[in-house]
Amino acid sequence: DVKVTQSSRYLVKRTGEKVFLECVQDMDHENMFWYRQDPGLGLRLIYFSYDVKMKEKGDIPEGYSVSREKKERFSLILESASTNQTSMYLCASSGWGGAYEQYFGPGTRLTVT
Amino acid sequence: KQEVTQIPAALSVPEGENLVLNCSFTDSAIYNLQWFRQDPGKGLTSLLLIQSSQREQTSGRLNASLDKSSGRSTLYIAASQPGDSATYLCAARGGTASKLTFGTGTRLQVTL
Numbered sequence: 001d002v003k004v005t006q007s008s009r010y011l012v013k014r015t016g017e018k019v020f021l022e023c024v025q026d027m028d029h030e031n032m033f034w035y036r037q038d039p040g041l042g043l044r045l046i047y048f049s050y051d052v053k054m055k056e057k058g059d060i061p062e063g064y065s066v067s068r069e070k071k072e073r074f075s076l077i078l079e080s081a082s083t084n085q086t087s088m089y090l091c092a093s094s095g096w097g098g099a100y101e102q103y104f105g106p107g108t109r110l111t112v113t
Numbered sequence: 114k115q116e117v118t119q120i121p122a123a124l125s126v127p128e129g130e131n132l133v134l135n136c137s138f139t140d141s142a143i144y145n146l147q148w149f150r151q152d153p154g155k156g157l158t159s160l161l162l163i164q165s166s167q168r169e170q171t172s173g174r175l176n177a178s179l180d181k182s183s184g185r186s187t188l189y190i191a192a193s194q195p196g197d198s199a200t201y202l203c204a205a206r207g208g209t210a211s212k213l214t215f216g217t218g219t220r221l222q223v224t225l
Contacts, residue, residue: 004156033212042217043202058212090156099164101147102204102213104157 003027004105006091012111019078021108023091032074033092033102034058034066043090049074081112115140115207119216126193127224134188134219136203141181144206147213148177148188151200160201161188193223 007022025032033048035058045058047066055066063085067075074093078085088109094102116139126132136146145164149157161170161177163186169178176189186203200220204213 040217043204043215045212048212088154092157097144099145099162101159101162102206103159104149106156107154109154 004091004093004103006089006105006108008108009106010109010111012113013078013081014113015082017078017081017112019081019110019112021076021078021089021091021110023074023076023093023105024072025074025093025103026072027093027095027103028071029093029095029100029103030071031094031096031102032068033094034064034074034076035090035092036060036087037090037107038087046076081110083112086110086112115143115205115214117203117205117214117216119201119203119219121219122217123220123222125222125224128193128195130193130223131189131191132193132221134190134201134203134221136186136188136216138184138186138205138214140205140207141184142207143181146177146179146186147204147206148175148186149202149204151202151218153200157202190221193221195223195225198222 004025034046035043049055049068065077091105092102094100147162148160163179174191200218202218204215
């Protein structure tokens with residue numbers, strides 16, 4: 001059974017804190033993704049990675065960075081959290097090619113106060 | 114830039130009805146189209162994936178079709194049940210990248 005796990009389901013942080021969101025997949029997938037989901041705006045891609053140590057900006061990378069040191073793990077970093085980063089964060093992974101589905105983790109609800 | 118639209122935004126049907134959810138996309142150069150289900154406060158569950166060379170895919174009571182030339186996909190749910198109540202999202206994977214472009218979803222409620 002495919003599995004994408006995220007380190008926390010709920011997280012509350014203060015403005016200015018450095019925040020780490022961790023994602024692990026057990027499917028040996030090359031591609032990993034970080035999205036945020038907000039009411040009325042849908043899912044928006046923050047960053048993705050197609051290989052270890054490789055990363056590409058998505059549609060809204062400002063205020064975020066990522067790290068992929070191992071194939072199975074993709075971390076999203078908020079260098080200095082702000083209230084407008086309060087959101088649901090979703091991690092996903094997929095293999096190469098058009099036959100591969102994208103699988104999602106359960107999400108992390110982050111609140112920045 | 115790919116844009117994906119889902120209509121209607123919300124739908125309420127009585128149990129047992131067959132229903133169709135619509136998804137349209139602006140750029141027909143897609144690798145595949147994927148349908149997801151999302152329950153409140155949860156992640157996305159993949160339902161069906163249709164590759165660009167395929168016309169439809171079926172899984173149980175679900176059938177998804179793809180018409181690239183018209184930029185449309187539909188998700189057909191047969192004999193709806195209250196457990197089908199959720200938000201349904203479609204997403205198009207385009208070009209050489211692995212990125213998905215998501216629609217904003219259709220919130221489905223199936224009533225008893």
